[in-house]
Amino acid sequence: MSLRLRLFLILALATGAIWFSAVMWIEHSTRAQVTKVLDARLAEAARMVSSLLSDRRIAMAGDGSPVAIPLDPHGDYAHQLSCQIWSLRGTLVGQSEGAPAGQLTGAHGTGYSESTVGGETWRVYTVENAALGVRVMVGDSIGVRERLVSGVIEGLLLPMALILPLLAAAIWISLGKGLAPMHRLAEALRLRSPSDLAPLPVGPVPAEMRPMRSALDGLFARLSRAREAERDFTAFAAHELKTPLAGLRTQAQIARIAPDAATRTRALQNIERSVDRTDRLVRQLLELSAVEREGAAQDQLDLGQLSAEICADLAPLAEARDVMLVSDVPEGSAQPLAASGFLLHAALRNLVENAVQASPVGAKVRISCDGKVLAVEDSGPGIPEALRARACERFVRGTQGGDGSGLGLAIASAAMERLGGELRLPPSDGQGQRAELHLPRAG
Amino acid sequence: MRILIVEDDPVLSEGLSVGLGLSGFTADSVATLEDARAALAATRFAGVVLDVMLSDGSGLELLAEIRRGGSDLPVLLLTARDQVRDRIEGLDAGADDHLGKPFDLHELAARLRAILRRAEGRAASVLRWNGLELDPSRLRGEYNGAPLAFSRREFAVLHALMERPGQILSKPALEERLYGWQEEIESNTVEVHVHHLRAKLGREFIETVRGLGYRVAAEG
Structure with missing residues (x-):
């Protein structure tokens, strides 16, 4: 349902309900007022007749035949007020013209009563005149009273029936006007091309829509940044893949045209090495993207076990380079981690892999743990001071011309960032590099 | 013809050395701008094969330094970025030629011969x-x-x-x-x-x- 229709229905129903209650209220109070006024009239008229009888201004027929009482006013309500005078013995002494044939009420004492005479309901006031031995009854028809009340209500309902549609139309049009800024925003959004992530056009915005608008602008900005980063990354990755491809092609050509077996064998070895490196590059690209996608989780992590696992994983690599991998992290102490263990695994694994690659033959790589800090130490040449600030950027490699993809530290750094921790690379004295993974405080 | 190769990828660098050697060049290779500067200062090369993206900076920096020093040393740029914009940038920086990765070894040798020839003031290859x-x-x-x-x-x-x-x-x-x-x-x-x-x-x-x-x- 559209917001406009929804608001319209709410407003129309609310207006209708308020009108209806107002009518009910007016009807009720009109009825009460009419009853009060007409009751007073009945009583007054009855007392008047009774006092006229006492003053002998109206003569009572001695023979007991009814006399006519010239009581009634004129107009619409003619014949509606009726008067009867009965003797206490129960004979009709006199009555007004048009009074019903039967006794108006069976009630005896002075006071109001209601009765049905000739199929009509009457409201009657009786005055007992004990001195004259008569009862004076003055009554009017309840139907007349109802007509009075309904006349008032009809007078209200007619303008209401005319006004309500006008009011509905006014509400409908005002809602359209009121919601126009939203339509404009929706239109602006609808007409946007998928690549357009610029902020929404500036212009006056209603206060209610400002939060939505700034939230949208914020979303656009974030999307735009993410997309830019992705584009950069894709372009970068494509270029990074071209260099090993160039190496592969060159080596393949050499293998084809090599004048001797040694050159050919060497070229083929280089092809294998290049395929391995490219494979690692692709694996690390995927790992980096997995690290960046990794959502929040809660893991219990045994740092010692993690460290031992990674050492076992990288044992073949270490062996091939004759590097000793040592884990000094005690097992059996599970750490609560405010993220998935995958992230810490990725960070530590890449640091250890880097350390092994950087180590000279026969050297040692040591993983240690001190509270919330996991450290990896090697005895390689260390990260040159000039490169240290950029070392964690993607595709930034050491200057030693090694087999690195330039992604290891980028992955470790991105993973630690996701974890809420930090990767620190203290300055190296050229006698080895230390890399520290600072885990976040448990929370 | 002694050529300096400035390329930080070890497999490609070795491939270039061996491949250009097979084409009759004598090739020396370095992996960083710093080493390239030292090599250029120490030895007379007939030409340079220069990678643009190096670990300690851009090959275009070195190219600019060479040209600022007034040298006409033939330089062929190798780059993974091979958009028209990149080629223009490289040529405008003073490169004699430009080749995008991956490339054919024979084409690289032919292009090298061509820019070396032109540096000597000849056009005919024979x-x-x-x-x-x-x-x-x-x-x-x-x-x-x-x-x-x-x-x-x-x-x-x-x-x-x-x-x-x-x-x-x-x-x-x-x-x-x-x-x-x-x-x-x-x-x-x-x-x-x-x-x-x-x-x-x-x-x-x-x-x-x-x-x-x-x-x-x-x-x-």
Whole structure:
């Protein structure tokens, strides 16, 4: 349902309900007022007749035949007020013209009563005149009273029936006007091309829509940044893949045209090495993207076990380079981690892999743990001071011309960032590099 | 023709060295801008194959330095970014040619030969002198109509002498063109190569200028 229709229905129903209650209220109070006024009239008229009888201004027929009482006013309500005078013995002494044939009420004492005479309901006031031995009854028809009340209500309902549609139309049009800024925003959004992530056009915005608008602008900005980063990354990755491809092609050509077996064998070895490196590059690209996608989780992590696992994983690599991998992290102490263990695994694994690659033959790589800090130490040449600030950027490699993809530290750094921790690379004295993974405080 | 390769990818760098060696070049390779500066200061190269993205900076920086120093050293840029914009940037920075990765080794060698030739002020690829036609693209020659094969080093010596006919080249200058840093310079090798060349071309084709070096004899 559209917001406009929804608001319209709410407003129309609310207006209708308020009108209806107002009518009910007016009807009720009109009825009460009419009853009060007409009751007073009945009583007054009855007392008047009774006092006229006492003053002998109206003569009572001695023979007991009814006399006519010239009581009634004129107009619409003619014949509606009726008067009867009965003797206490129960004979009709006199009555007004048009009074019903039967006794108006069976009630005896002075006071109001209601009765049905000739199929009509009457409201009657009786005055007992004990001195004259008569009862004076003055009554009017309840139907007349109802007509009075309904006349008032009809007078209200007619303008209401005319006004309500006008009011509905006014509400409908005002809602359209009121919601126009939203339509404009929706239109602006609808007409946007998928690549357009610029902020929404500036212009006056209603206060209610400002939060939505700034939230949208914020979303656009974030999307735009993410997309830019992705584009950069894709372009970068494509270029990074071209260099090993160039190496592969060159080596393949050499293998084809090599004048001797040694050159050919060497070229083929280089092809294998290049395929391995490219494979690692692709694996690390995927790992980096997995690290960046990794959502929040809660893991219990045994740092010692993690460290031992990674050492076992990288044992073949270490062996091939004759590097000793040592884990000094005690097992059996599970750490609560405010993220998935995958992230810490990725960070530590890449640091250890880097350390092994950087180590000279026969050297040692040591993983240690001190509270919330996991450290990896090697005895390689260390990260040159000039490169240290950029070392964690993607595709930034050491200057030693090694087999690195330039992604290891980028992955470790991105993973630690996701974890809420930090990767620190203290300055190296050229006698080895230390890399520290600072885990976040448990929370 | 001694070429400096500046490339930080070890497999590609080695491939370039070996591949250009097979095409008759003598190639030395370095992986960083810093090493490239040192190499250019220490040795006379005929040309440079320069990668743009290096670990310690952009190859274009080095190119700009070379051109600022007033050098016309032929430079061929290698780059993984091969958009028109990148090519224009490279050529405007003073590169003589541009090749996108991955590339064909033969094309690289041909382009290198072309920019080296132009640096020497020649356009024709085949060198001609005294009845000898030398084709650097095939490392072969034709002497008075008969095909002649040369070893890589023999060809390099002959090529060096025929680039500037009549100019005397000293033995160390020839050695510098023949051997990269990794290679041991054997004593007397230049003499040995000249000896072999004279056996193929006759004694008079290459003259020994006592105490100075060698040159090709005047045409006649």
